[in-house]
Amino acid sequence: MTSVPGVARDARRPAVVGPAIEPDALRQAFRRHAAGVAVVTCAGPAGPVGFTATSVASLSAAPPLLSLSLSATSSSAPAVLEADTLIVHLLSWEHEEIARRFSTRGVDRFAAPIRWETLPTGEPLLSDVAVWLRIRIGHRIPAGESYLVVAEVIDCRVDRADEPLVYHDGRYATLTDMTPPGERVQEPES
Numbered sequence: 001m002t003s004v005p006g007v008a009r010d011a012r013r014p015a016v017v018g019p020a021i022e023p024d025a026l027r028q029a030f031r032r033h034a035a036g037v038a039v040v041t042c043a044g045p046a047g048p049v050g051f052t053a054t055s056v057a058s059l060s061a062a063p064p065l066l067s068l069s070l071s072a073t074s075s076s077a078p079a080v081l082e083a084d085t086l087i088v089h090l091l092s093w094e095h096e097e098i099a100r101r102f103s104t105r106g107v108d109r110f111a112a113p114i115r116w117e118t119l120p121t122g123e124p125l126l127s128d129v130a131v132w133l134r135i136r137i138g139h140r141i142p143a144g145e146s147y148l149v150v151a152e153v154i155d156c157r158v159d160r161a162d163e164p165l166v167y168h169d170g171r172y173a174t175l176t177d178m179t180p181p182g183e184r185v186q187e188p189e190s
Contacts, residue, residue: 031168031169031170032168032169033168034166034167034168034173035054035055035166035167035168036054036056036090036091036164036165036166036167037052037053037054037090037091037095037099037164037165037166037167037172038052038053038054038056038068038088038089038090038091039051039052039053039088039089039091039098039099039102039126039129040053040056040068040076040080040086040087040088040089041086041087041089041116041123041124041125041126042076042079042080042083042085042086042087042123042124043079043083043118043122043123043124044076044078044079044083045079045082047110048109048110048116048118048124049076049079049080050076050102050109050110050124051070051074051075051076051080051102051103051109052099052100052102052103053068053069053070053088054167055067055068055069056068056088056090059150063152064152064153064156065138065150065151065152065153066088066133066135066150066151066153067148067149067150067151068088068148068149068151069143069146069147069148069149070146070147070149071145071146072142072145072146072147073145075105077147080149081140081147083137084136084137085121085122085123085134085135085136085137085154086123086134086135086137086149086151087119087123087124087125087126087132087133087134087135088132088133088135089125089126089129089131089132090129090130090131090132090133090164091129091164091165092129092130092162092163092164092165093162093163093164093165093174094162094165095129095165096165096172097113098114098126099165099167099172100172101114110124114126115127115128119134121134130158130159130160130161130162131156131157131158131159132156132157133153133155133156133157134153134154134155134156135151135152135153135154136151136152136154137149137150137151138150138151138152139151163175
């Protein structure tokens with residue numbers, strides 16, 4: 001296990017020190033790894049806040065936990081780091097423009113044509129998103145130039161089974177070579 005600045009290491013294993021790779025090399029490698037696209041929103045001190053994320057992952061089913069990464073330089077970071085709860089919207093193939101809007105700096109991400117409402121609990125919820133999860137943040141772990149956010153899923157809604165929006169090699173795409181409906185594949189072990 002390589003020692004990573006800002007991340008606690010397992011004390012049972014000795015630190016392994018090796019040559020560090022360049023950040024661009026890591027970015028290039030992960031451009032080849034397809035990832036689901038989500039938009040994360042919360043109530044901020046000056047109004048709703050949100051960002052596009054490709055780092056959302058299921059962490060545990062019992063208890064229900066997920067994780068996501070947040071860049072420390074993100075304009076959303078101050079609000080997210082202060083929030084108790086967030087909404088994670090899992091985007092469908094038809095939401096590419098939402099993904100683009102929430103990844104663009106310097107724009108009002110919640111302006112028209114984006115449609116949204118405020119939940120009774122205060123968080124902004126994007127309209128017409130098939131799957132969303134309300135989460136309570138448990139841990140904000142500084143890790144390099146980012147934060148690893150670990151949160152408990154406290155509410156979840158799945159309205160329909162839309163084809164997901166994925167991000168791969170610098171572009172948005174959809175799944176075109178899916179297993180036929182009704183035919184299941186073995187879920188990968190985590």
